[in-house]
Amino acid sequence: MSRRYQSPFKGNRYIGNTNSNEVHDLDDEKVSCQIDKIKTDHVKTFIPDSHSQAKREGFDNCAHCIGNSKY
Ligand SMILES: [Zn+2]
Helix, strand or coil: CCCCCCCCCCCCCEEEEECCEEEEEHHHHHHHHHHCCCCHEEEEEECCEEEEEEEECCEEECCCCCCCCCC
């Protein structure tokens, strides 16, 4: 489990799921993140590719790979 270099992930570390509104850290990805189940249309990358940017855009932490989830 690690970064994915194909579109739409493009090698980014932080991947948002616009359906669940959660952000994942692919460098610490867990099986329970189910990254490959996220529909392509729901994959969000961040510019810059940082956790703080994901938070600025209103994403909640994934409880599995980042922790401290609000929900
Ligand atoms: Zn996760």
